[in-house]
Amino acid sequence: MARKPLTNPRKYASQDRSRATVDALVEATARILIREGFDKASTNRIAEVAGVSVGSLYQYFPSKEALVAALIDRHNQEVRQVVQGELAEAVNAPVEQAVRKLVAVAIKAHRIDPKLHYVLAEQIPRVGRLEKVETFNREYYALFKDYLESRRDEIRAVDLGLAAFVCVTSIEALTHTAVLHHKIVSDEAMNALIDEATRLIVGYLMN
Amino acid sequence: MARKPLTNPRKYASQDRSRATVDALVEATARILIREGFDKASTNRIAEVAGVSVGSLYQYFPSKEALVAALIDRHNQEVRQVVQGELAEAVNAPVEQAVRKLVAVAIKAHRIDPKLHYVLAEQIPRVGRLEKVETFNREYYALFKDYLESRRDEIRAVDLGLAAFVCVTSIEALTHTAVLHHKIVSDEAMNALIDEATRLIVGYLMN
Amino acid sequence: MARKPLTNPRKYASQDRSRATVDALVEATARILIREGFDKASTNRIAEVAGVSVGSLYQYFPSKEALVAALIDRHNQEVRQVVQGELAEAVNAPVEQAVRKLVAVAIKAHRIDPKLHYVLAEQIPRVGRLEKVETFNREYYALFKDYLESRRDEIRAVDLGLAAFVCVTSIEALTHTAVLHHKIVSDEAMNALIDEATRLIVGYLMN
Amino acid sequence: MARKPLTNPRKYASQDRSRATVDALVEATARILIREGFDKASTNRIAEVAGVSVGSLYQYFPSKEALVAALIDRHNQEVRQVVQGELAEAVNAPVEQAVRKLVAVAIKAHRIDPKLHYVLAEQIPRVGRLEKVETFNREYYALFKDYLESRRDEIRAVDLGLAAFVCVTSIEALTHTAVLHHKIVSDEAMNALIDEATRLIVGYLMN
């Protein structure tokens, strides 16, 4: 996109610096959003916290929304990294194990940065941002449906789409709410929640 | 302070006018919130849509937040009226019937004004009205826990608090998401959802 | 100005009521100005404190300024009533006695309602109101000059206009400041002030 | 935070620009206050007259009051610069010379910007800046009292506090009123006033 500079060193230097600036800005956005709420997250404030000038902010992000979008992407990325491997495992496990894994992973994901997750999910004026946040659930939903299909003979006869909706929505809600409302104060509490959620879903799918 | 007027009509006339203005303002707030989002809901805009002047808005509501609070109260009131009677019935029914009723009522409640509900639930926290919106879930939760206690011998041994959390959170999420994402396009679809949700919860409580 | 009503009683009744309303409004204005400052003295507030409607306020006063003007007039009237008699006496007294009297009267006048005086003199946006407040000093000045002329042979040779300015300004400032800044806490303190002021002025006029 | 620029001018450029903006705003405030009164001094108007945007105003002054406070400080500073040197001299002079000096300096100070002084002194209390404006008189008073103490044996026996109050208040009122009401149209008139005021005060202190 940018033309190649004449010397490599300079190029890398500036690329690094750019990268650092971009990171600082996204990080500042996250911090302010979490600690002070959306209303305090003005571009000037973000730039200040990031330690750069507003001008620089607009050098890298065409608008405030672009900044928030980048933050969402970053968070999604982090969640993906945490979730990906474990989810792959689950796919090959029998129903109960798979569900248990799913629940555990969901909790793990929500715990990455619960407040940020909350802010991104519920506090950001949506202006097209909504879809970005929802992408995950869609993926989750599709993955789950695929899994159910692969295990169709182990579970009772159901509309798999409907079942996937029920399961994914429930797991998401339970883990999200539990994490956000500090219901998971100990490993015990977490295990209890995992047990119950698993029982809820497995019982639903099997009986 | 004012002496009684000679005719009733006159006195009531002004009261009606006030009332109409207040109603128009709250209604305008709802419409704008739903159609254009929180950010577009400026006091000037609300007044304009309500067909009154900003001055009138501030005659009745000390701040923009007060307006939103009034809207929340109005919505809560409507929901309560729909829910109340049916919930009383459920309390005396056996588990499966009670849960089915609960789910049905939740759908009914969410259908009153789904978009408004969504906006109030997910977009308003910024206004600090969070607690007002959450009051409902708390009440719902407490009621459910009480019910579980009264039927303790019909369900499996379980931490009732945890169980209530699991059930209420799931029902709320399922009905909310279903209504909001237009998953309930027909009575059939609705009945299917009720069946599944009921099965989910009852299976969880019983087995 | 108003057409005569058909019956006297009614006439008087309504006149009394009007008078009472007008008085209440002026009084309310004074109270608010003193207790809460000019910025809080909105017409709506004044009407409320007066126990009448804004509409009535505008029935009797064409504008907020008119109200303030009426208040100034009322205060001036009160001051006049206190001052008048004593001032007449002073005119016939020899210089020292006259000056002493003048100072004493000035204190008395300032003590009528010091805060109101202060507010009216220094806190009211002037818009032509200034002259009304200043009228007094002018009268005072003219009167003093006349007195000096009548006693020209008892005092040293001097530009009487200039001398009157010096004396009136000094007496006014001393009594105003003393009263306003609570320098007159006792009769002793007052007498001390009177002594000093008198000495100041008499010394100036005589030597 | 910012790296040193290669050339000085550039750095100073922005500082100068800021400074110029700030100065223009304070100056505009003064002009409007003088020419149109406090009520017309809206922030938008001030910015307009200063030739900058409202935004810039709020970049440098957190509120309208801050602007007025800055103006008061500026004026005080100017007065101080005029007064300081001359006052130091007076302290070492014999009574008559000292008083004459004091009066002359007071006139000089009041002449710096009489209308502004008036506005700041009598119109601003509403902004709560009263103390700032009064600081001066307090200093003046303290200084005068100290002087009287140092010359105690040259003047008649008096309560020095009371005497200082009488003298300072009188000088202040005379010079203030004279300047404001255009009583000082010529050097002659000024000298006459100085003579009279000096005589007033000296006569009071000595006899």
Place this chain on the structure above:
DNA sequence: AATGAATGAGACTTCATTCAT
């Protein structure tokens, strides 16, 4: 006349964005 609801200009202030340096 009295009432008080309604009006709307305008005040203060914020903040996303631009642009000269």
Place this chain on the structure above:
DNA sequence: CATGAATGAAGTCTCATTCAT
């Protein structure tokens, strides 16, 4: 590229005044 001063539209809220009842 970075900087940060400058911009100005837009938002919240107040208050003198009008007007239907």
